[in-house]
Amino acid sequence: MSYKELVKKLRLLVRDRILMYVHILQKGIYPHYGYKRVVHTQEVAQMNDIRIDPKEFQKSITKELDTIKNRVRNLIGSSHWGEEGRYKEAILKNVIRRFLPSNLSIGTGFVIRKENNREPKISKQIDIIIYDNTIPILFLEGDFVITTHKNVKGIIEVKTKIRNGEFHQIIDKSEENGKLIEKDIFNGVFSYDYDDDINSQSIDQILKRAKGYVNHISLGPDVFIRFWKREDRGRLNLLAENCQNDFYNIYNLKGLSFSYFISNLLELTCSLNLDDRWWFLYPIMGTKERHRVRTICLKET
Numbered sequence: 001m002s003y004k005e006l007v008k009k010l011r012l013l014v015r016d017r018i019l020m021y022v023h024i025l026q027k028g029i030y031p032h033y034g035y036k037r038v039v040h041t042q043e044v045a046q047m048n049d050i051r052i053d054p055k056e057f058q059k060s061i062t063k064e065l066d067t068i069k070n071r072v073r074n075l076i077g078s079s080h081w082g083e084e085g086r087y088k089e090a091i092l093k094n095v096i097r098r099f100l101p102s103n104l105s106i107g108t109g110f111v112i113r114k115e116n117n118r119e120p121k122i123s124k125q126i127d128i129i130i131y132d133n134t135i136p137i138l139f140l141e142g143d144f145v146i147t148t149h150k151n152v153k154g155i156i157e158v159k160t161k162i163r164n165g166e167f168h169q170i171i172d173k174s175e176e177n178g179k180l181i182e183k184d185i186f187n188g189v190f191s192y193d194y195d196d197d198i199n200s201q202s203i204d205q206i207l208k209r210a211k212g213y214v215n216h217i218s219l220g221p222d223v224f225i226r227f228w229k230r231e232d233r234g235r236l237n238l239l240a241e242n243c244q245n246d247f248y249n250i251y252n253l254k255g256l257s258f259s260y261f262i263s264n265l266l267e268l269t270c271s272l273n274l275d276d277r278w279w280f281l282y283p284i285m286g287t288k289e290r291h292r293v294r295t296i297c298l299k300e301t
Helices: 003-027 041-048 054-068 071-076 081-099 164-181 201-210 230-235 257-269 275-281
Strands: 030-032 036-038 104-113 126-132 139-141 144-148 152-162 186-194 216-219 223-228 247-252 292-297
Touching: 054 081, 054 257, 054 275, 081 104, 081 126, 081 152, 081 257, 104 152, 104 164, 126 144, 152 164, 152 257, 164 186, 164 201, 186 257, 201 292, 216 257, 223 230, 223 257, 257 275
Parallel strands: 104 144, 152 186, 186 216
Antiparallel strands: 030 036, 104 126, 126 152, 139 144, 216 223, 223 247, 247 292
8 A cells, every 4th residue: 555545544534533523422422431332311212202104105115206207208308108118117126126025026028828738828018027936937038037827926017107098908908917817916007197087987997897807006196996805895994885796996095006006016925914014014094995086896797
């Protein structure tokens, strides 16, 4: 080490030590017996008064997605919508990946199902696939995956914006993919923005045709739609009136739609019971049923 480098390093060490002592004095914490810190009673009280806020944490997920989503558009404008769409898929994948247990992976690609002597059926391309990585897959290159239905835990169709006029095409595609795999997986539609009337009767008709194959929908940061089986009615604090069949509930969650979508995904794809963290996953005080806009009752099958 040269003389100049040594002097520079010593200066940095001295600066850091000074800053440490300034911080200690400002906080009312003093070095004592070999830098063992003595904490004032006022600071102890402050530490014991810490409040965790899961609702604000979950809202921060929405804010993060909302902030990041426009970065590519700000750089390339509207000239490459396909690339922007792929970028937004990647954003959502990265956020979901943070919460997944190690036995689950996330990618994009196709699902193949073959039964008995029939020809194999191939899904339409799926934006996001959550799959059990403890079961062998057919092909993997980067995030692109081809696998069979057996290890698929969830699928998601991702859109930049959805309007009611195109809603049926999106739901039809997700429904078709869901039928190919199986009904009891997480099958979601995620849209960064929604600019239309959620009270439109066309929404009701489209969801009635879906029959629960598409079970979770996030339309922008506020509107969340969830499918419930009739046997789930006991889980709801406020029951849907005059509906004894399977049904969809539409909620206005005011900034929590994205996080509730992800929380439901985690609950359905994880093999363990997550009731020890429901206060974190679903932080609305009391019940989200108070934010229900309406119920869409399905015909008995």
